[in-house]
Amino acid sequence: MIKATFFPFNKIWPLQERAMPKMDDSKNRTGIDGNEAVADYEYHTLMRLLGVSVSKHLLDENYTLVWANDYYYRLIGWPKEEYEARFHNRPDLYYANHQKQWNELVETVTSTIKADRNGYNLVTTMPRKDGSHIWVNISNVFSDEYVNGYQVSYTVITNIDDQIRMQKEQSVTYDNLPGFVARFQVNEEGFRFLGANERFRDFFDSSEQEGLAFGLSNVNTEKNRRVYLQNFSRMRRGERVHFTLQATDKTGGNLWFQVNANCIDWINDNPVYLVIYIDITDITEQRELQRQLEERSVMLHDALQTAERANRSKSEFLSRMSHDIRTPMNAIIGMTAIAGTHIDDRDRVKDCLGKITLSSKLLLGLINEVLDMSRIESGNLAITEEEFCLNDMLQNLVTILQPSVMAKQHTFDIRAHHLRHENVIGDPQHIQQVFLNILSNAIKYTPAGGKIMFDIREKPSNTAGYGLYEFTFEDNGYGMKPEFIEKLFSPFERADDADVLAVQGTGLGMAISRNIVKLINGDIKVKSTYRKGSTFTVELPLKLQNESSVDYCLFMKNAILVVDDDRIACETTCERLDELGIRNEWVLSGEQAIQKIAEKHQSGKDFSMVIIDLKMPKMDGIETTRLIRKQIGSDIPILLASAYDWMEYESKALASGANGFLVKPMLKSALAYAIKKHAMKENEHASVVESSRQKRDYKGKKVLLVEDNELNREIAEVILAESGIRVETAKNGQEALERFMSSSEGYYGLIFMDLQMPVMGGLESTRKIRSLSRKDAQIVPIVAMTANAFREDVEAAKTAGMNEHLAKPLDIDRLHQILDRFISR
Known part of the structure; x- marks a missing residue:
């Protein structure tokens, strides 16, 4: 049934209203009177000669036949009178025993109406009186004519039974060919699948419409792409081709085909190819x-x-x-x-x-x-995240590198540019290791009296909560040849120049540095000119600490004078002073400083403080300080600044009249502290340097040293005893456990525990001590003192219950830091 809600299906148009006029066969055809009769005759004659069925229908629920030419009745095999008497011009009754075809027709009409199209075309089978079926092509057009409220449609039915049967015979022929057969149209865009035999569709698991995913095959391999490229232009010209393609069957198995393709037709100037696939897998394999x-x-x-x-x-x-x-x-x-x-x-x-x-x-x-x-190389290098201050790291670098710098009489300067955030979160040990590797190389590979610059710059970051820091290291040393730069970051590589062969090194430092930088999601670049110097640039994203708002704005009546022969150093220091809200001026020599200070003094507007570079040409900072004191006295605080540890110059500087010292680069926090202490006379905070120089004394404290190696035990025992500590020893973890259990609660202030020992190791001994029921078992500090220095060793020690990890060979400063932390309470 045709279901279209906008049609009044309850009306049936009577055929008598529009019946076609009939000819009177008894009359002579030449004697027909009137133009209308002649027109009717010509119309019916045309309908008979067309050789196609032409009919007129109502779009009602029965698809009622209004009129049909004689060929319609010959097509279905029913005489007109018998058809009208039996089926009453109702196609639904005619198709009553052929529901499949009727449903197909109804679905086509319904979908056409819903899509608001004015007709349809359908290839289907039509039943005949003798019980056979023929293939027909139904072409239908909806007219603008309405009868009794029903729209009228005109239908042309063409007999295509011979063509369809020929195609079926051709398909049977295709199916019996030795291989797979398919037809493709070769367009400018590629291969358009037109059809194939059943064996082809079954092998490739392909429908008649889908075709293949990749041209003439269902796999996209480099070899197939090359074959297409070599043959496509020939196929566009309609030439015969043959080549080998790789494909897969529907189970995923790989096969190889010899492809033979011949042009059999052209559609819109595009060749149509018949392609035969022959399996040659065995030979190809x-x-x-x-x-x-x-x-x-x-x-x-x-x-x-x-x-x-x-x-x-x-x-x-x-x-x-x-x-x-x-x-x-x-x-x-x-x-x-x-x-x-x-x-x-x-x-x-x-x-x-x-x-x-x-x-x-x-x-x-x-x-x-x-x-x-x-x-x-084993993937075991782990990056940590901890809070640290860039200023502290820079001071560490200065302390570590100064002996080497002084030995070769280098000029070493550190400058900070636009550094807004000093306190960050990252891996300070590994970052410091990268910087030490680069700076150590700069020192080693720069001839005596050279110049080394270290610039730090904070750049805008696109990641919220992170700062982007650029560290630039520049020297005027030997430089590198282009061919060596290409392998600079490879392990074990060292330059073979005669100038540097005597320099000691493993060839691992830069390889390690690059890997560390990559693990931190940073980048490291190098530029070098042979015999002129090198520049390394390290860029690191560092997480910013959630700092509470610190008001560094300091009120000072007069300006601060900065004296340095390096213009950039003057400008960056004055930037920090601007951030602190302090007016400032700068000059580039000691002579200019003396003149400027004298002028201010005479006008009664002395500087609040003077910061002078320690090492300047012609007149250094110490001499400049001495002459300033000679001219204006001791009222104005003078601080000496240097990228070196000032201990070597302390006595001379203090004798010249200097009040204190600053280590470059002068970051905001260090400047603020120095100004408060020396210019604003806020001395409530003791100097960190002075406190670090106090003689350590831990008299009366008892420490248990657990070490199986006699020599290592002796070294640690002597170092600890020199600080006034009473040291007791144990040779393994079991002996340490027994000593602790036999001692009174709180007897030991600290336990130094080796990890690898006979009888019982340090980890097991620590776990057993922590499991004891006595009060001090949980609180006694236990520190690993071991040669097991990898990160996993540190984590294992802390998991076992140890408080700290101290690697061998012993770092004396680190040892005293641990003692200060745990037994100086």
Whole structure:
């Protein structure tokens, strides 16, 4: 049934209203009178000669037949009178025993009406009186004519039974060909699938409309793409082609086909190809296997060469390491022997011990670099997040590098630009390690008397809560050749220039640095000109601390004078003073400073404070201070600033009249503290330096030292005892546990525990101590003192219940920090 809600299905148009006029066969055709009769005759004659069915229907619920030409009745095999008597011109009754075809017709009409189209075209089968079916093409047009409220449609039915049967026979032929057969139209955009035989569709699991996903195949391989590229232009010209393609069946299995394609037609100037696929998988697989064997032979050859290069690199590395390790070891052994033969010569022994210490630190650095590289390559290098201050890190760098800088008489300056946030969150140890690697190289590979610059700049960040920091290291040293820059960050690589061959190193520092920077999501770049110098740029995103609002704005009546021969240093220091709300001026020499201060003094508007660079040409900071004091007295505070530790110059500086010292770069917090202390006379906070110089004394404190190695135990015992600590020892974890259990509560103020020991290790001993029921078992500080220095060792120690981790060889300053923290309460 046709269901269209906008049609009044309850009306049936009577056929008598529009019946076609009939001819009177008894009359002579030439004797027909009137134009209307002639027109009717010509119309019916045309309908008979067309050879197609033409009919007129109402769009009611029965699709009622209004009129049809004679060919309609010949097509269905029913005489007109018999059709009208049996089916009453109702196609629904005619199709009563053929519901499949009727439903198809109804669905087509309904969808056409819903889509608001004015007609449809349908290829279907039509039943005939003799019980057979024929294939027809129904073309229908909805007219603007209405009868009794029903729209009229005109239908043309064409007999296409012969064409369909021919196609079916052709399909049967396709299905019996040795292979898969398909038709494609080759357009400018590619291959348009037109149809295929059943074997093709079954193999590729493809419908008649879907075709293949990738051109003539269902896989997108490099080989297939090359084949298309080679043959597409030929196929666009209609040429015959044949080639090999890879495909997969519906189970995912790989096959190879010989494709033979011939142009059989053209549609809109685009060739139509009949393509036959012949399975040649067995042959192709043999060829592919041969190709793979050849490729693997080449791969094995390349792998062998790579392994040989790796072995050579390792051999060269071991050779270099042997040299680099033997050099400090030779110094340690040699200086020990010399000290032993001059045991009564205090100065000689002291000199030997200093050189032994220096060589030991070099040796430890070599070992640490090798271990770091090993951890990086195994993926075990972890990045931590902790709060730290950039100013503190810079001071550490100055302290560590000063001996090397002074030894080679370098000029070393640190400058900060637009540094708004000093307190950040990151991995200070690893960041400091990167900076030390770069600066140490700058010092080593710059001839004596060179210049090294370290600039820090805070740049705008696109990530909320993070600052983007750029650290630039520039020197005027030996520089690097372009070919070495390309392998600078590779492990074990060192320049082979004659100028630098004598410089000690493992070739690991820059490889380690780059890996650390990448782990922090940063970047490291280098520019270098051979024999002119190098510039390294490290960019790091660092999380900003959630700082409470600190008011650094300081009220001062008069300005502060900054004196430095480096214009940029003057400008950056004055930027910090501007941020603090303090007026300022600057000059570029001691002579200009003396003149400027004298002018201000004569006008009665003295500077509130003067900051003078320690090392300036012609007249240095100490001499400038002395002359200022000579001219205007001691009323104005004068601070000396330097990128070096000032301890070496302390006595001379204080004698010249200096009030204090500042370490470059002068960040906002350090400047604010110095101004409050010296210019505003706020001395309630004791100097950090002064407190660090106080002699440590832990008399009366008892420490349990757990160490199985006799020599290590002796070293630690002597160092601790020198601070007034009473030291008791245990040789393993079991002995330590027994000593602790037998002691009174609170007897030990601290336990130093080795990790790897016989009988019972330090981790197990710590866990057992923590599990005891006595009150001090949970609160006694236990510190790992061990050569197990990896991050996982630190975490394991803390998980077992230890409070801190102290790596061997012992860092004396770190040891005293731990003692200050735990037993000086």
